[in-house]
Amino acid sequence: MKKDDIQTWLLIIFLIVLVLGLYKVYAIFNTPITGPDTKTQHKQLQNIIEDFLIKLDRTDLNSQELFELLIQNDDLKDETYKNFNLNRLNQVLQQLFFIHGVDSLPDLIIKVQNEA
Secondary structure (H helix, E strand, O other): OOHHHHHHHHHHHHHHHHHHHHHHHHHHHOOOOOOOOOHHHHHHHHHHHHHHHHHHHOOOOOHHHHHHHOOOOEEEEEEEHHHOHHHHHHHHHHHHHHHHOOOOHHHHHHHHHHHH
């Protein structure tokens, strides 16, 4: 084989590998993931937390105590909520504060229970 033949074959192999690599990257980014999307999961978490707050008999909780009570809840033991943590709870609580027009967790608990 001549030097030009080797370069030609290497260029052809490179182009084939490049096309396969680009297809693989395209396939990775365009395949939908299984399970609910983030917005749906966020709405489900809001509903679970609101339902939990309606049944709650204490109003003097902070977010850490609420989190410890929530993780014992059977609704959050599902594989869908395996990444539920205190930060996620605080995000959902902030959104619930805005929705219900309150500034603290005790006020939220009272407002949700009164609306139920």
